[in-house]
Amino acid sequence: MGTPMTPPLAGSALGAWSLTSExxxxxxxxxxxxxxxxxxxxxxxxxxxxxxxxxxxxxxxxxxxxxxxxxxxxxxxxxxxxxxxxxxxxxxxxxxxxxxxxxxxxxxGVQELLQDYVSGYYILLERHIRVGDRIVLDGHTGDVVEVKLRVTLVRTDGGDLLVVPNSELFTKPVLVRAKGSPEAHAAKEAEGAKPSELQG
Missing domain, CATH: 1.10.287 (Helix Hairpins)
Incomplete structure (x- = not known):
């Protein structure tokens, strides 16, 4: 008969599962x-x-x-x-x-796009330019109709819709006409005269 196998000691089993300092x-x-x-x-x-x-x-x-x-x-x-x-x-x-x-x-890749979004965020946060303001930018004059995160929509005197990246408004000088300025008053009169001209 062979030599009987002895079961492993409990201490050795615990030693195998013990955690090192590492x-x-x-x-x-x-x-x-x-x-x-x-x-x-x-x-x-x-x-x-x-x-x-x-x-x-x-x-x-x-x-x-x-x-x-x-x-x-x-x-x-x-x-x-x-x-x-x-x-x-x-x-x-x-x-x-x-x-x-x-x-x-x-x-x-996304530098310019991020710049437009970040600029739009600050424009909306600081509210220096708002819907209804009459602005002059790079020789273009018109009324702000909507301010989005990436672009601002401006309606020119000729009725065209100017799409301006917000980074342009944030990095370039923008002239905001006062509400009671002659230019703003003349623009409102011109808008009011258009329906009557069409009726005539």
Whole structure:
């Protein structure tokens, strides 16, 4: 008969499953990364709420308030994700790579488009140019009929619709006629005379 096999000792089994100091250190960093992400998740909601309330008190349009809250939420969450990965992987390279990638994306391909949207956001927020204003830009004169996030629509004296990228309004000098100026008064009289001319 062969030699009977002896069962492994309980101590040796526990020793095989014991955690090394390196394992404990890794778990601690992963846990810290999870805590950091939760903190940023809560902070994103708080920041979005406070920003929305502040914009509402300033009388900003509802769509701009919603957009601002979403942008703030996404930005804070994005920073939180990169910070959490930095803790989890015990390196700041993840954050640096994320920032570099975002910079490259913003610099190529969509730079002008983003510039139009960002400019439109500030135009709607600051409200220096509003619907009904009579403006002069690059030799074109007309009345603002709509301000969107990317473009502003201007009705010229000839009845044409001028589509102006918001980056143009944000980076170039724009003359906004006063409501009671002779030019604005003459434009209103011309608009009022058009129906009578058509009837005649």
């Amino acid at each position: 394992d404990i250190r890794n778990i601690a960093f992963v846990s810290a990364g999870l805590v950091v992400f939760i903190v940023f998740l809560v902070a994103s909601r708080v920041v979005a709420h406070l920003l929305g309330e502040r914009l509402r008190h300033r009388g900003v349009r509802v769509d701009i308030v919603v957009l601002s809250r979403r942008v703030a939420y996404v930005v804070v969450i994005g920073i939180g994700v990169m910070a959490a990965f930095s803790f989890a992987f015990q390196t700041a390279n993840v954050t640096l790579v994320g920032i570099l990638l975002a910079t490259v994306v913003a610099a190529f």
